[in-house]
Amino acid sequence: MSEALKVPTAAEFLAQGKQPEVLFWVGCSGSFDDRAKKITKAFVKLLNKAGVEFAVLGAEESCTGDPAKRAGNEFLFQMQAMMNIEVLNGYEIKKIVTACPHCFNTLKNEYPELGGNYEVVHHTQFLKSLIAESRLKIEGGKFKGKKITYHDPCYLGRANDEYEAPRELLEKLDAALLEMKRSKRNGLCCGAGGAQMFKEPEPGNKDINIERTEEALETGAEIIAAGCPFCNTMMTDGIKAAEKEGKVEVLDVAELIANAEDL
Amino acid sequence: MKILSIIVFALILVAAVGLFARNIKRMIRNIKLGREVDRSDNKKERMAQMLRIAFGQSKMVRRPVSGFLHVVVYIGFVIINIEVLEIIVDGLTGSHRIFAPFLGGFYDFLIFTFEILAFLVLVSVVIFWLRRNVMNIKRFMMGELKGWPKNDANYILYFEVVLMSLFLTMNATDFILQTRGVEGYAHAGEIYGSFPISGFIVPLFEGMANSTLIIVERAAWWLHIVGILIFLNYLYWSKHLHILLAFPNVYLAKLTPQGKFTNMDAVTKEVKLMMDPNADPFAAPDPSAEEGEPESLGAQDIFDLNQVQLLNAYTCTECGRCTSECPANITGKKLSPRAIMMKTRDRLEEVGAVINKEGEWKDDGKTLLNDHITTEELWACTTCNACVEACPIGIDPLSIIMEMRRYLVLENSAAPNELNITMGNIENNGAPWPYNQMDRLNWANE
Numbered sequence: 001m002s003e004a005l006k007v008p009t010a011a012e013f014l015a016q017g018k019q020p021e022v023l024f025w026v027g028c029s030g031s032f033d034d035r036a037k038k039i040t041k042a043f044v045k046l047l048n049k050a051g052v053e054f055a056v057l058g059a060e061e062s063c064t065g066d067p068a069k070r071a072g073n074e075f076l077f078q079m080q081a082m083m084n085i086e087v088l089n090g091y092e093i094k095k096i097v098t099a100c101p102h103c104f105n106t107l108k109n110e111y112p113e114l115g116g117n118y119e120v121v122h123h124t125q126f127l128k129s130l131i132a133e134s135r136l137k138i139e140g141g142k143f144k145g146k147k148i149t150y151h152d153p154c155y156l157g158r159a160n161d162e163y164e165a166p167r168e169l170l171e172k173l174d175a176a177l178l179e180m181k182r183s184k185r186n187g188l189c190c191g192a193g194g195a196q197m198f199k200e201p202e203p204g205n206k207d208i209n210i211e212r213t214e215e216a217l218e219t220g221a222e223i224i225a226a227g228c229p230f231c232n233t234m235m236t237d238g239i240k241a242a243e244k245e246g247k248v249e250v251l252d253v254a255e256l257i258a259n260a261e262d263l
Numbered sequence: 264m265k266i267l268s269i270i271v272f273a274l275i276l277v278a279a280v281g282l283f284a285r286n287i288k289r290m291i292r293n294i295k296l297g298r299e300v301d302r303s304d305n306k307k308e309r310m311a312q313m314l315r316i317a318f319g320q321s322k323m324v325r326r327p328v329s330g331f332l333h334v335v336v337y338i339g340f341v342i343i344n345i346e347v348l349e350i351i352v353d354g355l356t357g358s359h360r361i362f363a364p365f366l367g368g369f370y371d372f373l374i375f376t377f378e379i380l381a382f383l384v385l386v387s388v389v390i391f392w393l394r395r396n397v398m399n400i401k402r403f404m405m406g407e408l409k410g411w412p413k414n415d416a417n418y419i420l421y422f423e424v425v426l427m428s429l430f431l432t433m434n435a436t437d438f439i440l441q442t443r444g445v446e447g448y449a450h451a452g453e454i455y456g457s458f459p460i461s462g463f464i465v466p467l468f469e470g471m472a473n474s475t476l477i478i479v480e481r482a483a484w485w486l487h488i489v490g491i492l493i494f495l496n497y498l499y500w501s502k503h504l505h506i507l508l509a510f511p512n513v514y515l516a517k518l519t520p521q522g523k524f525t526n527m528d529a530v531t532k533e534v535k536l537m538m539d540p541n542a543d544p545f546a547a548p549d550p551s552a553e554e555g556e557p558e559s560l561g562a563q564d565i566f567d568l569n570q571v572q573l574l575n576a577y578t579c580t581e582c583g584r585c586t587s588e589c590p591a592n593i594t595g596k597k598l599s600p601r602a603i604m605m606k607t608r609d610r611l612e613e614v615g616a617v618i619n620k621e622g623e624w625k626d627d628g629k630t631l632l633n634d635h636i637t638t639e640e641l642w643a644c645t646t647c648n649a650c651v652e653a654c655p656i657g658i659d660p661l662s663i664i665m666e667m668r669r670y671l672v673l674e675n676s677a678a679p680n681e682l683n684i685t686m687g688n689i690e691n692n693g694a695p696w697p698y699n700q701m702d703r704l705n706w707a708n709e
Contacts, residue, residue: 031694040706071678078534109520198685199679202639203597204595
């Protein structure tokens with residue numbers, strides 16, 4: 001931790017009569033979950049380093065409603081959506097970046113019909129564009145030759161057809177990228193989607209995250225890269241169950257890049 | 264004799280087509296029991312999708328073995344049907360190989376191709392049978408295929424074997440009759456057709472007298488065409504309806520990103536009203552508004568699903584690619600997306616049978632929910648879209664699961680308790696966990 005994070009809110013921008021370049025939608029997990037908060041901070045460090053004029057909503061942000069919608073509670077989802085849209089439109093937000101594929105999918109695909117029209121990007125897509133614009137550079141040295149496997153989050157991959165941005169970032173680390181048996185459009189869910197994160201699974205012979213973690217371990221990777229805080233939790237639990245703690249790490253793509261930069 | 268056979272042929276043809284039309288009408292009537300849904304947008308994109316995925320089989324070949332075999336049978340089916348056209352014209356006019364004089368050398372080429380395809384189809388069908396019955400492939404061994412679905416799949420394969428064998432027998436005997444210059448078969452010394460495969464079975468028939476050969480040839484010809492007409496009428500009862508429905512089904516499939524779920528309009532109206540500070544909470548309902556029973560929120564029965572979802576159910580070929588990719592199913596949960604489709608069709612047929620019998624729908628005290636699909640299946644879904652991605656013909660089991668979850672939550676308040684707590688948290692403090700919304704930015708200073 002070299003210096004304090006700069007995390008301005010949209011309200012502060014407004015007070016100064018300025019518009020942020022992009023709004024960083026932190027999400028519930030990124031705000032409250034201890035593990036996910038580290039991802040949030042890693043991403044903010046990268047934003048700070050690249051000099052991105054971003055804002056967060058802070059206490060004005062609320063759940064996008066994704067888990068409610070996928071649990072079947074359309075009413076609660078739309079209540080959440082309309083409240084969020086009112087806040088976002090109030091600040092005249094044009095572009096949103098988020099590190100949570102569930103927030104990403106909901107904001108991008110399900111808000112427009114309810115009056116929320118924004119350009120929404122996943123943080124891996126945003127980081128990729130920062131690098132393309134030379135605002136951010138990645139030195140691969142630290143991860144050179146490290147075996148990394150990337151787990152596709154359903155709501156980034158299949159749901160929105162984004163398989164390449166996170167992989168391109170990982171390749172920039174000079175790491176050895178290993179694919180799991182099921183990857184990209186055939187990627188196996190971590191088990192958290194559809195509000196499963198918040199309930200016990202139905203009876204079966206295995207937990208989904210265990211199955212997926214075993215697949216990741218089969219690749220021989222030392223690092224499982226994820227692009228979703230929920231996948232991260234599920235895979236981290238899987239690693240614990242497989243007693244591989246300390247041997248295999250589960251890290252978000254943003255954390256890997258921030259680590260590479262010693263941020 | 265010739266006139267008689269023409270009359271018999273025409274009668275069989277009319278009866279078969281008539282029966283088929285009746286079944287298709289019933290199917291359309293059943294599909295219309297569902298809610299209307301507008302898929303009249305993006306015609307070009309839909310057409311392209313249909314050409315690529317249904318016509319071009321682009322998703323079938325993602326699994327190379329079964330995909331390749333399926334392409335063989337599919338091409339065989341489509342192309343050999345040109346021959347069926349000739350058979351029908353021959354049958355109705357009493358002619359023999361009526362296309363030959365018009366097409367000349369090209370006719371020989373066509374018959375040559377049909378024979379090669381017939382052989383490849385036979386080989387593929389044998390492999391299909393082995394895959395289904397001998398090789399212990401998991402998706403063909405699952406509980407939901409016990410009984411009729413498994414038999415159905417095998418019947419189709421047996422049908423194919425019989426039809427292709429009859430076709431080759433017909434050609435082999437016809438070839439001998441042509442070379443022997445038998446009346447009705449000879450064409451002034453010219454041989455119509457080219458027989459690369461049936462040539463191998465010619466020795467089986469060469470010892471026969473002309474009269475016997477004619478009987479064998481006619482029998483094969485008649486059984487072949489009657490077999491095809493029986494098959495046509497079998498379709499409605501079979502998973503094999505996909506040979507017709509795959510095309511409209513893919514055309515009508517969702518074009519938006521898979522992650523985009525529908526927003527329920529009825530809910531939008533309510534929520535907007537709630538959030539409108541000028542709305543009068545005590546206002547009398549607008550008298551100009553539509554009368555009648557309001558539609559239920561979500562789906563309890565097939566009437567609450569939309570017509571594309573019901574078409575999906577009739578289109579499903581029960582291949583199980585969806586289920587073999589489903590994370591819940593892979594880990595031993597009861598949910599199987601294929602079973603969701605099969606149960607939806609079963610219920611639709613159950614309702615259809617009541618309408619057939621009574622002339623209109625009379626409540627039979629059953630519903631799709633609970634009587635066919637259990638809540639345990641519905642709550643096991645992670646909404647990961649693997650099933651949707653896996654389906655080679657654009658079926659969306661996830662959308663049915665979602666509609667039924669909506670019914671459970673919005674009409675019955677019957678979510679699992681942990682989810683009720685989660686939803687309570689979202690409602691009260693804007694996060695699925697019990698944290699204070701005011702603390703959302705605390706991480707920045709930790």
